[in-house]
Amino acid sequence: MSSHQLEPEITIGEAAARSGVATSALRFYEENGLISSSRTPGGQRRYARDVLRRVAFIRAAQSVGLKLSEISESLSGLPDDRAPSKDEWENIAEEWRPRLDSQIATLEGLRDNLALCIGCGCQSLDSCLIFNPDDKASESGPGAQYLTD
Template identity: 45%
Template sequence: MSIAAAKGLLSIGEVASRTGLAVSAIRYYDDEGLVAARRTPGGKRMFLRSDIRRLSFILIAQQLGFSLEEIRVQLRQLPLERTPNKRDWEKISKGFRAHLDARIGMLERLRDRLDGCIGCGCLSLEACKLYNPDDRAQKAGTGPRLVLQKSVDAGTG
């Protein structure tokens, strides 16, 4: 048994096999500081088993549309020097939950208002007279205010 295996470390190939990520992606995430490989005397990257969870989290978060910077901010809350425990993951989930809830709310508003007024200020649809009479949503700012914000002070809810 190698020293790395005795310490519970996995090679980059083993991590790739367990996560489904390409070795090049794992190297990139390591270079970006999202995971922290340990190096053998020969320079080979070795990873903790807990890095499988970190990498899986990165993969899922990216598929949900989060940027690497948003993911990095959340992962900074996890310890690098030890395997994150349940409490560590609960802390990170609270921050991510707020982002997800906001995105879910925006998607629901988009779904519910896409066929009518989205508060864009165009006033080209007859229905806008019902949802946004006299373009009151413009007071909340430019763009699709009725989708981007939970409510606007235009009587639109």
């Protein structure tokens, strides 16, 4: 028996109360393989305590737009038979860094150019920073850059 199995387990109600996630969400995470539980002889779920960290991870991942399949892939790198170590959690955080950096850059671009777009109002699909955030023509300024007088 591993040390993971010797840790006191918690009910789904306790997990919900401590994680701030509805029991229905916990069941959904479990149905999708993001968390797991054991069952009592009466069929009630029991979770290892590290489920709370996993749920916090899932919620953080969802808040930055990761799909369930991506979250599942990240979590698949963690051990099933014991609580993950600090290093193992840090490895997952490192995997996320490029994606988070990209999202931050996109949000910073929108923040910095939103006032220009509001003042412009052209809503050009070719050059608008809001409607087409990756468009290079927008670097020349707001408005339709390719139209001539």
